[in-house]
Amino acid sequence: MLRKIALTLIVLFVATPAFAGDKCNKGNFVGSYTSAQLNRDVFGDGSVLHSYVLQLTLHSDGTAHLFFTGFPDYMMTAGTGTANIGSWTCRADDKLVVNVIHPFYLPTVVDGVNDVSLSRNFRDTYLFTITDDSTLTQTQFRRRRYTPTQDPTDPTAGTLLPLNTNVVIFNRLIASDADLLAP
Secondary structure (H helix, E strand, C coil), rough: CCCHHHHHHHHHHHHHHHHHHHHHHHHHEEEEEEEEEEEEEECCCCCEEEEEEEEEEEECCCEEEEEEEECCCHHHHHHHECCCCEEEEEECCEEEEEEEEEEEEEEEEEECCEEEEEEEEEEEEEEEEEEEEEEEEEEEEEEEEECCCCCCCCCCCCEECCECCCCCCEEEEECCCHHHHHC
């Protein structure tokens, strides 16, 4: 009997760390996250500083939505993108992978009227560490660029751009009624 108890304790002691590291497959990270991009120099000359937000939503069905609030800024004069739509999956090493596709438009004039025209499409791949149930840490990012005539759903087409290893922290947007209760 003592041998069975000892064996059970050893198995539990050895197996517990494996279960503890399974943050991705548990899915507790599903929800909405933000990352503030404060005082970005819009034109690179210090003339316009704006604070933007990256808004990431991971849905329980495996779909993902990423929006940069700076996209609509100067749409008609500097170009813009639209929402990033895609999916997420868990890797065997407990990391979260998010793939999204989005277009980018440049200003143009058609029959004397200002407009925008598709310039290129992008397929972005993000790698996140799930820090905890309220924090995702982006550790890698890589982009494929496609011309308007290439298929952005083809993961091997387009031009693969360099790997970016800048760390970006995304924090869960937690619902609160604090503003409603304020005087």
